[in-house]
Every structure is written in structure tokens, then in C-alpha cells.
Amino acid sequence: MARFTEASLAHLYESIDIVDVITQYIDVRxxxxxxxxxxxxxxxxxxxxxxxxxxxxxHCHACGASGNAIRFVMEYERLSFHDAAQKIAALFNVVLAYEKGYVETKKTNLLPSLALFYHNNLFKHNDMLQYLFSRAINEDSINEFEIGYSGNSYDTLRFLDEQKLSRKEAVEYGVLTQGNDRDYAxxxxxxxFPIHSSTGVVVGFGGRTLSADKNVAKYLNSPQSKVFNKSKILYGYHLAxxxxxxxKSIIVCEGYLDVIMLHQAGFKNAVATLGTALNEGHLYLLNKxxxxxxxxxxxxxxxxNAAFKAAKFLSQNSKDGGVVILKDGLDPADMIAxxxxxxxxxxLNNAMPFVEFVLRHIIKDFDINNPMxxxxxxxxxxxxLHTLTPFLQDEYKQKCASLLQISPIYLDTKNQKTNHIEMPKDSTNNFAEESILYNMLEHKxxxxxxxxxxxxxxxxxYRHEFQLICNQDYDNDRIYALRFKTKAKILNxxxxxEQLRIFLLQYAQDMLPKIAISPIESSLKFQQIKALHENIAKLKRGELVSVGMV
Known part of the structure; x- marks a missing residue:
């Protein structure tokens, strides 16, 4: 099997984002x-x-698995290095060169080539160009976002055939559909509107019809494919x-035109979801x-309503920001035009914080002049509020009470489900355990x-409380008690x-006499004591290490 050139692999590594690769397989935070x-x-x-x-x-801190993006795909899909590299190259539309001198082009240039064809085709159809101008989109934006025009179905089929691009692959990528034993664009x-990955590679398309036929969908996106997952892509992110x-800010809109017009007006940090609600798949980009x-x-x-769902989702993930309220039913593209x-x-400057927006949206569905x-x-x-961190709950208690025109005491969860839970008496070790658990609850x-x-x-x-937190069972009575009766503070x-290091050091030092009197074989006891002393030395030097039970 031919080997890839070093320069080709180096180009692949430069072109990919390991987070983008891994999120194709598993969820990350x-x-x-x-x-x-x-x-x-x-x-x-x-x-x-x-x-x-x-x-x-x-790197996995538990089993030791580690490596780069190619190693991950090799291990996850049980592929050879060659096949894993090819798969990633196809995912990011990167061309891999071989030492023997030929170039592997399969599954790499179809979408970019088609995007360029559509873009050039736009300038041959003045009516389409004039439509874009009528929407106040200028030529610079047309070029920057590579906006194009598909023409009829035959135009696309002819281009694919002339360029010797596989129709089978075009079907796989959602460029073609099949019916009555024929291919259709x-x-x-x-x-x-070409859709790019976060690294700037064309992975799909969005298309808008100008037809007045109500049976024809106004907007159409590429279907899910090996390279296109609309739940993990933000339109325009590669430019923004x-x-x-x-x-240190991002504007999230609904549509292509919103993003294009905002960029044109100087809001270069604008992106859009692709006809789907904001979800976990978008978080890794929003978290960067x-x-x-x-x-x-x-x-x-x-x-x-879409903003309400997004604000609820983002606040539950402790994201900072707010909802931009546009009056008179306008969208961002309209305002710029x-x-x-x-x-x-x-x-933008008066965006309503996510939590407040959600509370107002909830309350508007009730007649608060009616006591029931x-x-x-x-x-x-x-x-x-109970889906938020305790800190946010406390911060927004007064705001919620004000919106409902009630006393904040009715939002005081300290009196709920906790009275019958007896908290342990304070001691130095108890407080250390309590502080660690409280901070685990407050900060992901x-x-x-x-x-x-x-x-x-x-x-x-607090052994049971630790297990509850690990299982994310936050509604348990013990967790309510811990949250609202603790004297611990939130740590940076x-x-x-540092608190975790001291806690582990104390635990390790406490283990030494227990090992000394334990009824285990002498050689094993010696090994455990030696390992414990090594860990104690590391902890005293300021390192964090795992210290296990005997």
C-alpha cells in the first residue's frame, strides 16, 4: 500500500480540528x-x-488511551492508519498525496468543485444577481460567502460528467437524488449558499427558490451525510x-441572509443555525x-419561541449572554437592509439575560391577576430555576418574585425537602468534604x-452525597441539604x-498507619507503602495525583 508523503500528512494535521473529528463520534463538553x-x-x-x-x-485519565485525531479514528473504527487518514481527509475535503506520485482525489473535491461551479454560474444569470442586489447584498458579500446559482438539473448533471465527478458520490453527499431510474439535482x-465546516471546508449546501409555487420548499439544505451534520454546524462560523x-462574543441568528447582511454591516461575529434548534452539538463551537x-x-x-428554547438551553448550561429583542417582527437582515x-x-447592547427572558416568557402565559x-x-x-446552578437560582430569585409580584420568600427553596435531613456536625475533615462537594455542584x-x-x-x-453528585442526582434531599446549609464558599x-491537593495529601497520610496494620502479605504491603510515600512527595510538591484505597 502506498504511503502518504510527510508534507501531505502535515497539511492534513494543519487542516483539521481534533474536536471536530471526535465530535463526529461522541459528545464533548x-x-x-x-x-x-x-x-x-x-x-x-x-x-x-x-x-x-x-x-x-x-488523553483518557482512566484507561490511558491517548493520541491525535488519526489515532482516535483508528481505535474507534478499528481502522489502519492509512484508512483512518483517508476517512479524515474525506471528512475535511483534504487531498492526500502519495509517495509514488499520484494523488488520491476520491471523495475530496466534489463539493468544493460544485460550489465553485454554482458561484460562477450566478454571474451568468443576471436575474438571480439582481435579486440578491435587491436584498441589499453587495458583490463583496456574494464573493465572500461564495453565493451561487444552481441552474436547472441538467446543468448540474452535465458539470459532474464533464469534470468526471462520480454521480454515486454525488448521491452520497446529497447533491443528486434518484427516481424513476434517473438522477436529478x-x-x-x-x-x-455553500455551507462550510468550522475549518472552512465545503460540507453541504443551502438552496433558496424564488418560485411562487407554495408546494416547493422555500429553503432546502443538504441531507445528513458523512461530512454534513446540521446539528453540529453554524453557518458562517469559518468566517466569524x-x-x-x-x-469574546458571538451573534447567533436564524438564516443565511441574516449572517451575510450582519457581516456586510460590520458584525463579523455573526453565525446561524441551519433550520434546527440550538443543541448540544453546537456547544463545542459556542464554548470555544x-x-x-x-x-x-x-x-x-x-x-x-425559538429564542425561548435557546435561552433555556444556554442558561441551563451556564452560558453568558442574552436574547436580542427585535421590534415590529423584523429580522436582522431586514434591519440592515x-x-x-x-x-x-x-x-444588541440591551439584550435581555437568558434567565430573565425565560422567566418572562413563562409568566406571560399566565394571568397573574388570578391567584390560582x-x-x-x-x-x-x-x-x-431548579434546573440552574444554586448560584443562579439565588441571583434570580428577586427578579422572579418581582415579575410575579410576590414576596421572594415563596421562592426560598431552603425550606423545601430539607428540614428532616440532619447535616453532620462540623469538623475540619467534614468541612473539607463539604466544600469539595459544594464546589463540584457549583462549577462543572x-x-x-x-x-x-x-x-x-x-x-x-459525605460518601453518599459524592455518589449522588457523580450520578447527577441533584434533586435528592441530601443534595438540597448540602447546598443550602453549607458554610462553604465558591472557590476559583x-x-x-489547592483544596483538592490538601484533601488528597491528608487522605494519603491517614492511609499510612492503616496499611501498616493491615493483614496483607509483607511484600505487597511494602509496595503499597512505597507508592503512597511517592504520591505524598508529589502532593507536597504541588502536584495532583490519584491516591487509592488499600
């Missing part, structure tokens, strides 16, 4: 500077796999990401560098760090790491 996931290479119950986008590497007589990192998120959906009822840029800026309906509204608000970063080093055996008083990253 951003934790600090890295991403965490349940390791697929062992029976992982809590996220043990760390993924570094900067280093391009993954999926995107016929449509303005084309540098500005997102620079401004932790930007403030502005949800900017249309001002009509459908847009407001009507030269209402300053009004849009004002709306007000009580139902209170119940609905409390159910939502602290949670993921702690579970890499702790098991329930490390806890004497360095403070929590």
Missing part, C-alpha cells in the same frame, strides 16, 4: 481550556477523556471565528474561548477535575485545586 468526554475505549461512567484543541491530542433552480475570539452569546432570532412569534444599523446596535394562575406560574418558574470545571482524582472511598461523612480554579 468544554471544561476550562480543554474539552471532556466519556471515554469510548472503556466503560466510562464519568467523563475521563480530555481533548486539547490547541495540542491536537486526546437536489438543488435545481435555486440560489446556493477570528472576530469571535477577538471580541467562552464568548458571550447573543441570540438574535426573528421578531415574529416563531422566532421568539433598511439601514437601521444603530437600532440594531441598541438592541399566579400559583401555577410560580410553580413553572421554580421548576425552571471543578466537577470534572474532582472526578479525575476522587472516588467515594475518599469520603467518610486555583483555590479549588
Amino acid at each position: 468544554k471544561v476550562g481550556a480543554n474539552f471532556m468526554a466519556l471515554c469510548p475505549f472503556h466503560d466510562d461512567k464519568t467523563p475521563s477523556m480530555s481533548i486539547s484543541a490547541i495540542k491536537g491530542l486526546y 437536489r438543488f435545481a433552480n435555486r440560489i446556493i 471565528k477570528q472576530m469571535i475570539y477577538k471580541q 474561548d467562552n464568548p458571550r452569546i447573543y441570540m438574535c432570532y426573528d421578531g415574529d412569534n416563531a422566532g421568539i 433598511q439601514n437601521k444599523i444603530e437600532l440594531f446596535k441598541d438592541a 394562575q399566579k400559583q401555577n406560574a410560580l410553580k413553572a418558574c421554580k421548576e425552571y 470545571e471543578h466537577f470534572y477535575l474532582a472526578i479525575n482524582f476522587l472516588t467515594k472511598e475518599h469520603f467518610q461523612t 480554579d486555583e483555590e479549588f485545586k
